[in-house]
Structures are given as structure tokens and as C-alpha cells.
Amino acid sequence: MEFLAFRQTEDIAYITLDNPLEFNTLSMTLLEELDMLLKEIAAKREVKVVVIEGSEKVFCAGHSLREIEAKTETEVLQLFQTCQVVMRTMREIPQLVISKVRKAAVAAGCQLVAASDMAIASDEAKFATPGINSGLFCSTPAVFLSRNIGRKKAVELLFTGNFMSAEEALQHGLVNKVVPVELLDVETERLAKDITKQSLNIIELGKRQFYQQINMEDFQALNYATEVISLNTKHPDAQEGIRAFLEKRKPVWNDTKKPVL
Known part of the structure; x- marks a missing residue:
């Protein structure tokens, strides 16, 4: 895999978005790799929880505006449709999906968090849907964001492009738990193991x-x-x-x- 790293610890699978030079953007290649890996995990049924994590510097910066600009309208539609397929795969696999957010989750990166079954964030994490700042309203992130948090807060995020802190994300229901950054690994595993004891x-x-x-x-x-x-x-x-x-x-x-x- 070019943009993903994978490891398995007993009943837990860890998928790391691994394209730090481009801030883990959801390129077509990364999305295709992620969909294929999730479906493989589902078919094998060896784990009960899938943890999606980013790098030390960023969880995910969303779609690449550089890639979008270079594509035709048809190709851009294919990109967003592929992202839609990934969201559906996350929903349909038997395992619970936990987003583990150390730093920033932006635009479609925020969508990835919102589409997960659960999410845990460090106290250094932050969330935003700033597409409107570039003239590209975060239409697709708005779907899962507005199904996680209240309408007023969703509208604020979508139309201002401002960041929301980890504590605000917890308050508004985007994440399950906020922990000190140095405890993120331990607390994520603890949360996952609370699930893996189940059938x-x-x-x-x-x-x-x-x-x-x-x-x-x-x-x-x-x-x-x-x-x-x-x-x-x-x-x-x-x-x-x-x-x-x-x-x-x-x-x-x-x-x-x-x-x-």
C-alpha cells in the first residue's frame, strides 16, 4: 500500500493514513487503498475493532485541492463517489470503526471522524470544515457532521470555516472522549478492548x-x-x-x- 500502514494487535486493526507530505489528504489512491483494506478486514473477520489514525502532525486534511483542480468534472465526480463508497464500507463492515485523532481533522478528514462509529481525540486535536474559505462548500462533510452535532454548531463550522477544539467537539458530540495527547494510544486501546470482549x-x-x-x-x-x-x-x-x-x-x-x- 502506498499511502496506508496496517498493523494488527489481537482483535484490533490499526490503519494509519500515511502520506504526511500531503497532510494525509484523501486522494483517489488513498481512498481506493482504504476501501480495499476495510473490505479485506471485513471478509477475514479476524478483528472486532478498526482504528483509523493519522500521523504525528495531522489526522487528515481532507481532499487535495491540487488534485481537484487538476481533474476534469467527471474525474472529480469519480473522486467524491469513491469517497462515498469508503463511507458506506465503514458503515457496512461488521467491525466498529474508531477514529483516533491526534491533531487536525479538516474538511473530509472531519467527515471521516463523523462517519466513524466512535472517535477519540487528544487535547491537541482540532476540527474544521473550511471549504467555504476556498469557495468550495463542504457539502459532503456536512452530511455526517450534521448527523453528529446540533444544527446551529454545524452551520457555524460550515459557514465560518473556523476550527473547533477537541473539548468543543466532545461537548457537541463529534467525539466520545478527549484525553491528554501522551495518553491517546493507551486510551484508544482501552476503548477498543471494551468492545473486543464482545462477540x-x-x-x-x-x-x-x-x-x-x-x-x-x-x-x-x-x-x-x-x-x-x-x-x-x-x-x-x-x-x-x-x-x-x-x-x-x-x-x-x-x-x-x-x-x-
Whole structure:
């Protein structure tokens, strides 16, 4: 891989955006590599959490304006469509995706954080959607940003281009946790391990259920959730988990088996 680095620690996969000379911009090449790697991780089912991280200096500066300027309108559309595919892949893989933000996450880099299932930031991290400053409104980052934080704050970020601190990002719901920069690695692993103790099958089932119901009307969502949880009770991992609870022992998951839903 040209612009990504990969390592695996037990049940956790770490994907590092590795193009520091261009501030980890989401070039076509990087996006294609990221999509291919995420799909490979999903197919292997060896890990339960995927952590996406940047470099020491920047998480991700978004799309490359230099690349956009050099492309035709058709080629630019292909670039943004490829980014859309990556966002969908992140949503559809069975693993939970955590963005680990040490420094700045800008424009589509902020979108990457917002599209992740969870996010953890250092106290030196900052977030912005400053496309409007260059005459290119952050239309695609606006989608996930506005689904993470309140409308008023989203509008402020999108139309001023100003940075939001890590503490503000926590306050407004863009990240789950803010920690001192020197503890970011340890705290990210701690958060990931809180998830890896669960069954991958049930993580996959729950992730799908959560995103399916989130935009439904209340009782439509409850009806759907009722069907899901009823089927869930007969999944082998649910039966093992219930037995383990009653027998006061740790469950032994069968993570090679795909969910019934």
C-alpha cells in the first residue's frame, strides 16, 4: 500500500493514513487503498475493532485541492463517489470503526471522524470544515457532521470555516472522549478492548440494527427492533452469553459464525 500502514494487535486493526507530505489528504489512491483494506478486514473477520489514525502532525486534511483542480468534472465526480463508497464500507463492515485523532481533522478528514462509529481525540486535536474559505462548500462533510452535532454548531463550522477544539467537539458530540495527547494510544486501546470482549457476530448485528433504526419514526423503529431482538435471542452467541451469565462465567464466543440477521 502506498499511502496506508496496517498493523494488527489481537482483535484490533490499526490503519494509519500515511502520506504526511500531503497532510494525509484523501486522494483517489488513498481512498481506493482504504476501501480495499476495510473490505479485506471485513471478509477475514479476524478483528472486532478498526482504528483509523493519522500521523504525528495531522489526522487528515481532507481532499487535495491540487488534485481537484487538476481533474476534469467527471474525474472529480469519480473522486467524491469513491469517497462515498469508503463511507458506506465503514458503515457496512461488521467491525466498529474508531477514529483516533491526534491533531487536525479538516474538511473530509472531519467527515471521516463523523462517519466513524466512535472517535477519540487528544487535547491537541482540532476540527474544521473550511471549504467555504476556498469557495468550495463542504457539502459532503456536512452530511455526517450534521448527523453528529446540533444544527446551529454545524452551520457555524460550515459557514465560518473556523476550527473547533477537541473539548468543543466532545461537548457537541463529534467525539466520545478527549484525553491528554501522551495518553491517546493507551486510551484508544482501552476503548477498543471494551468492545473486543464482545462477540463479533453480535457487534455486527447491533451495528446494523442501530443504523437502520436511527432515522425511523419511533414506533417503526421499535417494531423493527422488536423483530431484531427476538431473532437475536436464538443466535448461538446469545444463547451462550445467557448461559454464561446464569452460570457466572465468561462467555466463549463463536466468532467464525455469521449472524442470523
